[in-house]
Amino acid sequence: MADPAQKAYRAAAATLPRAPVETRTLDVLARLWRDWLRPYWRRLVLNLVLIAVVAGATSVYPLLIKWSLEGFETRSLDVIRFAPVLVIIAVTIKSAALYAQRLLTNAILSQIDCDLQRAMYGALVRADLATLDKEAPAATANRFTTDILVLHTSVEKLITGLIRDGLTVFGLLAALLWIDWELTLYALGALPLAAIPIGNIGRRLRRIARRSQEEAGQMTARVAEGLSGIRLSKTYRLEGYLTEKAGETFESLRRLRVRAADQRARIDPFLEALAGLGLAIIFWVIGARIAAGTNSIGEFMAFVSSFLIAGQSLRGFGTLYAEVQQGSAAGERIFSVLDAQPKIADRPGAVALPRVTGEIRFDAVGFDYEGGAAALRDISLTIPAGSKVALVGRSGAGKTTLMNLIPRLYDATSGAVTIDGRDIRDATLQSLRGQVAVVGQDAVIFDDTVARNIGFGDPEADRPAIEQAARDAQAWDFVAALPEGLDTQAGERGLRFSGGERQRLTIARAMLKDAPILLMDEPTSALDAEAEEKVRQALDRLSHGRTTLVIAHRLSTIRDADMIVAMDGGRIVETGRHEELLAKGGLYADLHRLQFREG
Numbered sequence: 001m002a003d004p005a006q007k008a009y010r011a012a013a014a015t016l017p018r019a020p021v022e023t024r025t026l027d028v029l030a031r032l033w034r035d036w037l038r039p040y041w042r043r044l045v046l047n048l049v050l051i052a053v054v055a056g057a058t059s060v061y062p063l064l065i066k067w068s069l070e071g072f073e074t075r076s077l078d079v080i081r082f083a084p085v086l087v088i089i090a091v092t093i094k095s096a097a098l099y100a101q102r103l104l105t106n107a108i109l110s111q112i113d114c115d116l117q118r119a120m121y122g123a124l125v126r127a128d129l130a131t132l133d134k135e136a137p138a139a140t141a142n143r144f145t146t147d148i149l150v151l152h153t154s155v156e157k158l159i160t161g162l163i164r165d166g167l168t169v170f171g172l173l174a175a176l177l178w179i180d181w182e183l184t185l186y187a188l189g190a191l192p193l194a195a196i197p198i199g200n201i202g203r204r205l206r207r208i209a210r211r212s213q214e215e216a217g218q219m220t221a222r223v224a225e226g227l228s229g230i231r232l233s234k235t236y237r238l239e240g241y242l243t244e245k246a247g248e249t250f251e252s253l254r255r256l257r258v259r260a261a262d263q264r265a266r267i268d269p270f271l272e273a274l275a276g277l278g279l280a281i282i283f284w285v286i287g288a289r290i291a292a293g294t295n296s297i298g299e300f301m302a303f304v305s306s307f308l309i310a311g312q313s314l315r316g317f318g319t320l321y322a323e324v325q326q327g328s329a330a331g332e333r334i335f336s337v338l339d340a341q342p343k344i345a346d347r348p349g350a351v352a353l354p355r356v357t358g359e360i361r362f363d364a365v366g367f368d369y370e371g372g373a374a375a376l377r378d379i380s381l382t383i384p385a386g387s388k389v390a391l392v393g394r395s396g397a398g399k400t401t402l403m404n405l406i407p408r409l410y411d412a413t414s415g416a417v418t419i420d421g422r423d424i425r426d427a428t429l430q431s432l433r434g435q436v437a438v439v440g441q442d443a444v445i446f447d448d449t450v451a452r453n454i455g456f457g458d459p460e461a462d463r464p465a466i467e468q469a470a471r472d473a474q475a476w477d478f479v480a481a482l483p484e485g486l487d488t489q490a491g492e493r494g495l496r497f498s499g500g501e502r503q504r505l506t507i508a509r510a511m512l513k514d515a516p517i518l519l520m521d522e523p524t525s526a527l528d529a530e531a532e533e534k535v536r537q538a539l540d541r542l543s544h545g546r547t548t549l550v551i552a553h554r555l556s557t558i559r560d561a562d563m564i565v566a567m568d569g570g571r572i573v574e575t576g577r578h579e580e581l582l583a584k585g586g587l588y589a590d591l592h593r594l595q596f597r598e599g
């Protein structure tokens with residue numbers, strides 16, 4: 001494994017692949033509509049109808065008032081009897097429609113949130129490790145909450161605002177044109193010019209929104225990182241350091257928020273000024289016309305009041321525009337997750353690998369991490385079927401990287417890896433990974449029952465097979481003692497078990513998988529002597545008859561290996577059995593001396 005600090009640094013330094021920086025807002029909206037909103041078009045239409053009902057009921061109020069007042073004056077019995085009833089009906093209709101509309105909008109949008117989250121999670125768990133490495137997991141998780149929320153809010157406002165303000169603006173515009181088309185053109189002549197500054201503000205807002213979302217991801221990552229390492233941090237008295245580090249991201253997020261607010265705040269006054277300019281033009285033209293006796297004051301009043309109301313709705317549009325820019329930045333980040341195409345996938349014509357004997361060959365293999373230095377160079381190595389091979393070397397030598405190539409967690413940059421003489425890139429991923437079992441230092445236990453946790457090794461295994469695997473892995477003694485045996489919940493990250501117990505559960509899982517190739521990152525190095533002995537027995541049993549590749553941290557455990565491969569700086573520097581390598585006096589002998597002295 002690479003140094004966690006380095007990993008964290010790399011994660012902090014980059015993010016998941018970004019969409020081409022200037023994807024147009026319209027493209028994002030079009031995609032949102034095409035792929036995510038359109039399936040719900042019927043409900044959306046119903047939503048529009050409800051918005052229209054609300055608007056209709058609202059416009060009935062003034063009519064009702066006018067009718068009632070007139071009726072009251074003439075003491076019309078009809079009016080006196082029915083006016084209150086009609087008011088109640090109108091209010092009831094409006095309230096019901098309003099409630100239904102809000103509910104429906106949120107039901108549609110929540111459904112879309114859920115669809116997007118599902119798709120994003122699916123894309124992420126299928127993504128290549130090389131892609132996932134680029135962002136801290138907590139920052140990626142943030143896309144499921146913050147980005148989704150920003151998109152949700154912006155689409156919600158878009159749906160209601162576009163209809164409400166759009167209808168008002170177009171209605172009033174038609175009225176203005178009808179009252180006096182010439183004056184309308186004069187008054188709105190400057191409007192197209194507004195597109196330039198508003199467009200600029202929009203672009204800036206989007207950039208800021210994108211950076212804010214990235215920063216929010218960093219913030220979540222920092223908080224999560226700090227809390228997950230809190231035990232260690234406390235013993236090193238790192239509270240001050242952590243608070244300061246996290247404070248930096250809070251601060252840069254604050255700065256971005258202020259900048260966004262600054263840009264948003266410019267839109268309203270700008271449109272207000274533009275409306276003022278229009279009004280000045282109206283005054284000027286009308287003034288001239290009144291002086292010439294071609295217009296009356298009455299015409300002037302109607303025009304001006306409609307113009308002012310239209311101006312208000314136009315400002316509503318401005319706010320909406322800002323909102324949409326932010327939503328589209330969030331949409332872009334969401335889509336970039338969906339678009340991360342795994343490079344490690346089945347080739348056309350890939351065939352299912354039949355059960356292998358397990359001979360593994362590395363043929364002049366080189367590997368570079370994206371943006372990193374060469375991690376493996378010119379590796380040529382044959383691991384005979386059924387043998388036990390140990391990888392040793394200093395930290396960072398490339399042992400984990402080499403192992404990761406076998407189940408194609410990464411693909412070699414050059415050269416080839418073959419199993420039973422077949423290039424692993426020609427086999428289907430499923431059949432390849434089905435033949436490889438992995439037991440690592442961190443025993444991964446999911447928050448499910450013990451039986452399920454073991455059963456992941458072979459989804460078709462029945463209870464007796466699971467029980468047998470637990471016995472073979474020396475896990476039965478503690479599993480049987482659990483309150484509900486195999487059906488006991490393992491708890492989050494398997495926290496109810498000790499390190500050694502967790503290891504034995506993962507060994508049981510590997511037992512059940514019964515794969516011909518076993519990869520181990522020496523899982524006993526973190527255990528105490530007693531736990532280690534049990535795990536070791538289980539591992540011996542597990543590795544029996546399989547091609548076993550083990551990363552050895554304690555050299556005492558690999559004296560019996562068929563071959564020891566010593567690595568340094570991404571290369572193999574020597575291979576041989578324990579005694580041979582000791583006699584040779586090279587890297588292995590050095591490492592051995594070092595451990596012996598420490599021991």
Ligand SMILES: Nc1ncnc2c1ncn2[C@@H]1O[C@H](COP(=O)(O)OP(=O)(O)OP(=O)(O)O)[C@@H](O)[C@H]1O
Nearest residue numbers: 001002133369372375394395396397398399400401
């Ligand atoms: N995801 C990654 N992205 C970029 N570089 C990486 C990544 N993982 C490892 N490296 C680098 O590749 C080199 C080999 O790392 P690797 O994890 O294979 O070493 P290792 O021998 O397993 O070390 P250790 O014994 O400490 O686990 C190191 O220089 C490491 O920093």
